[in-house]
Amino acid sequence: MTAAPASPTRQILRDSARLLFLALIPAILAGWLHPKHPVWSWSKPGVTEVNLSEITRWSAPLSWIDARSSAAFQKEHVPGAILLNEDQWEQQLPHFLEVWQPNAKIIVYCDSAACDASQAVALRLQRELNLSSIYVLQEGWASWLQSNP
């Protein structure tokens, strides 16, 4: 007596499970052995990103840092922001330190989501000056303009 053949639906589901499982094996091996495998971490490396609606709910004083070029800063910037970019880091850092207060939350922004200057400046502040409470504005200056047309 032979077993009844599996229904097509059951067969499709079984084969799908096989494919899903088969793909898991090289994926796990790649995570371990691939020369360019991503470095595992529970949270995204780099400085935490926040959006404007979160920032407006904060009660702590804010310290805005503009990581864009001098020309972009001169044209327009978040009111009260300090210019600090990697082009003239040594020249601009003293001015930031003059106005910085330990209890302030620092928010760094650059042009948009595609720009990485804000992360670079934020990480450098963390690394060189050991500052904490540093955040990067999601979508950068573009999101500020959207909320403040």
Add this chain to the structure above:
Amino acid sequence: MAAIQPMKTIALWICRLLLGGTFAYAAVQKIAEPTAFATDIEHFRLLPHPLTLALALYLPWLELFCSAAVLARKYEPSALLLIALMCGVFFIALTSAWCRDLDINCGCFGHSNATSALPWAIARSLALGLLALLLFKQSPSVSSQ
């Protein structure tokens, strides 16, 4: 009428080659650069970071296995169904990114490849998904039901 059957067979094979070939090519590009692919997925801001890393490693291999299954015609209906599901997920992710005005690279064919226009990527994921469903319906085990 006898000539129509070979024509239909050829048409279906062209569709299989295009679907399987596209997914195989896309998979290889992403298998080669998993960290770059993880960065592209991260930019969509849809998943927590650990899931992004897991997906960046797993998804390209699933694409490769499914495309191989379609081309080899082994587990073909399941592979087509999985491809259609993946296209559905890509469609939702890309549409969500477009609605949120994110300036990102699709990442569909690898990080540094030329595919950054979201509307085009959305249309392509929809087309591929529908093609997969079409082939799924034409599969012998499905069409005989």
Add this chain to the structure above:
Amino acid sequence: MPLTAPTFFRSLAAFILTALFLPTFCFGTLTWTTQRIELTTKPSEKVATGNFHFVNSGSETVTITSVQASCGCTTATLEKHRYAPGEAGEIKTVFTLGDRVGEQEKSISVVTDESPTARTTLLLHVTIPELLLYAPRLLIWNIGDALGEKTTVISANSNRQIATITLTLPLPKEVTALLEPVEAGMKYKLIVRPVSTTQVMNVSLECVVTFADATSQHCKIYLLVR
């Protein structure tokens, strides 16, 4: 199996759908020698340059409509924009280092008239060696704190040897500072103590480090009372 209308229309739909993504395979006919350049700069250099070479391997003239760098610190220029079949060209990129250190990656997006909605991404990866490591660069005391000392460690990176290290005079009168070797030629401690923490202070100390190969570097440490 007879050709019925549904079968015919399904096949036709398949052809139309596949035609929708055929342009996926029509990749730009510009063939690049490389899309990623890696450079390491020397301490005296202010810019890093990389040239991306390409050839029009197609049968039609290609016009490069846009070349954009990811950062204002990087310029990307072309001699001309139209390239006949078989013609070669290059995109010259100049990355101004500014005050950057460490690993830097700048991308350049190229768009051609063949596919206005797609772009090729070129990557310029530059390693800017950090000759000197010193941390923390910021020493803070709270108002009313005890006059405790704080330390910054200064060390040479990689195989460089420090020949001399000196504090730039005059020192700010608000602090006392002392340089002590931890490992001669490699690592030093800068020990700083404020004279008073009763009011806000914002000063800096600078030291000059000269290496065995006669190159030198300045390091600046900021001292705050808040």
